Amino acid sequence: MTPDFIIQTAYFAAAFLFIYGLKRMSSPVTARSGIVWAGWGMVVAVLASFLYVLDVNESAKPHLTTNIVLVAIALALGLGWAWRSGKKVEMTAMPQMVALYNGMGGGAAAAIAAIELFGYKTHGSIVLTMAVLGGLIGAMALSGSLIAWAKLDGRVNGTWRFSGLQAVNGSLLLVLLAMGGYTIVQGGEVSHAFIAVFFILALFYGVMMTMPIGGADMPVVISLYNAFTGLAVGFEGYVLQNPALMIAGMVVGSAGTLLTLLMAKAMNRSVSNVLFSNFGAAAEEEGEIEGSMKPADASDAAIQMRYASKVIIAPGYGLAVAQAQHKLFEFVKLLQANDVDVKFAIHPVAGRMPGHMNVLLAEAGVPYDIIYDMEDINEEFAQADVAVVVGANDTVNPAARTNKSSPIYGMPILNVDKARQVYVVKRGKGKGYSGVENELFYADNCNMVYGDAQKVMVDMLTAVKELEGGGH
């Protein structure tokens, strides 16, 4: 068996394991084993790639020992840092962590392109096109993901934009494409300075693309950059004639694109709308809402739920910020013990990205079979005695159904207002992420339970326990 045969076999196994793993990840029952299968694929591919040392280019032979040491150090540092940070990160901070790791992948793809171009290793217009495109997309994904991470992590605040920003970005992209095109036409024979400027501009473009986008839209952007990195990896795989990179990169490229479209659809926005317009700034005051917000005690709300037959809970990111999901589940178990039918209703964009809320509830131990997607549960609100909104706002705002002037008009929402009684657990009277006033809070069947979500949950627990302690 030649080394090349072993390497190719390992890549074949890796490609199979990646696809099989992703397939298993598509159901909650098998998902855990899916990532483990894919993980083995990665281990096999990385181990096999050490066989590259047996067949190196003539020009690299004098440096082989140094290069092997460098590979070992880089692998150990990257693996060690990422493993530790990944074990440590809070579940609420998951979206920005995914952004960070994704940016690193984009950077690695751009690095491959840079070596190819700086070393004048690629010849032929197709290969050069792939190298240039992969480098451009990878560098954009690197700097863009870093900005996304910094914004979600609260390190960069606000959005900056100026009039004519889109024109600047548009011309920047044209310059990049022209420079790339020139490199291809010249057969790669361009100066080092030219290549350096190309990569610096590509990085700068990623920053300029991402800075004007607000935090609420960031998940869509992260998902888009995830798809971008996949494409860049696939293109560089072609340059290196590496089928594992080609297949894995393209699978992620298309899967990521679809995921981005699904997310944007759940938010009632198009991807171009997310990228090129500003959401928060468009939200102006849209007239007075009739009625008033009526406060209620946590204990009253809790006791009403204890005697209800059907309760639906609509959690939002505020729940996780208050770290109240454990107390909430304790309360839910108490209700279940009293034969109350409790279900969770998850809006597609609850949390900071689709599915994020499910992860946060799973962390608290909530079994996934009492958690329902919006389309599966929206009909049931009409039969619910009580609907509880915890830390959510825009996703339950009926203005999305009725008020055409509202910026969230047309977004699908959870029909909590159809329940007989609605309780909204909320810290204060503030507006949601979109900056829109919520009509639900003024509705006749809605009462506000003000306070920190965790404290409110403790009060609710105590109220029901005292009731039972007092002999039914």
Next chain:
Amino acid sequence: MLTGFVALYIFMLAAFTGYEIIGRVPSILHTPLMSGSNFVHGIVVVGATWALINAATPLEQAIGFFGVLLGAGNAAGGYVVTERMLEMFKSSDKK
């Protein structure tokens, strides 16, 4: 070897595979899945390793080092966070 139409077929089939797998996923798994697909493109570390082993100048070595470092971070970090998230998904009949 993998040039021209062969490469094009590989890209096309891989793209459909990705589309089909994600299309049927329930939205409760979207976050872990995004993270899982993020892990899969961590395979780029293999390409970066090849590039660094074949580096002939200090500039190439520096960029290659950077590439392997980032690629390893992508793969390892992507695996750890995905595994942590998926490990938490439990059904109520396995109490």
